[in-house]
Amino acid sequence: MSREVRALLHILVGAAVLHISLFSELYLRYVRRGLRPYLIASGALLVVVGLVGAAVAVRELLRPTDDGHSGHDAHHGHSHGTPRTAWLLLLPVLAIYLLQPQALGAYTAQHSDSTTVRPAAATGGFAPLPATGPVPMRLADFDARAVWDTGGSLKGRQVVLTGFATPAAGAGGWYLTRLTITCCAADALTSKVEIRGGDAPPKGAWVEVTGHWQPDGRTGQDSAVPVLTADRVRGITEPGDPYE
Missing domain, CATH: 2.40.50 (OB fold (Dihydrolipoamide Acetyltransferase, E2P))
Known part of the structure; x- marks a missing residue:
């Protein structure tokens, strides 16, 4: 998995955790109320890690190489792409935003x-x-x-x-x-x-x-x-x- 994809996943997962714990009470469908501070801290940390990873990835892409080309050109020439299965990690995040699973109930x-x-x-x-x-x-x-x-x-x-x-x-x-x-x-x-x-x-x-x-x-x-x-x-x- 490329650095850019890892950074994107960190940001999206962290944002999803913040969405359900800081800006709403959807987290109560999954955990007890007392765990809210830990969810907020975890979500914020994931977003920060993702932003740092994205900044590093951008810097690597823009940094000139020894042959005079940019890191973007070198990366484009040698990258074999991200495995398609890696994008499946986005499904739980999309489920939180789009589906909003209900709490356990009668079933x-x-x-x-x-x-x-x-x-x-x-x-x-x-x-x-x-x-x-x-x-x-x-x-x-x-x-x-x-x-x-x-x-x-x-x-x-x-x-x-x-x-x-x-x-x-x-x-x-x-x-x-x-x-x-x-x-x-x-x-x-x-x-x-x-x-x-x-x-x-x-x-x-x-x-x-x-x-x-x-x-x-x-x-x-x-x-x-x-x-x-x-x-x-x-x-x-x-x-x-x-x-x-």
């Missing part, structure tokens, strides 16, 4: 099992919930309490959960679902709550569900899916950060 969640890992809080007991309700909760936190809290802190409490709808096996059944990431979308874990009561929203629709936990004995298992009896289901717009 991913529907083809993965719910994961409710036993939290460290389960050993010493969960912190008490606010005295007044309804209580807004992360869906993953609700799952953890419903599955692992032997003290039954959710009994009789009305909670508010936010997520997107995915169909469940059986006619009319559906899950409220959310994906949780530790670092990036590649490590996403799925949290699900089976919703009973009310009509099922369209697949992938974002909703806010207010309801009560319905104990049914499915506890103490990483793959357990708790049940919520819905008092109200309200459609909402997709949040800017789709992951928990």
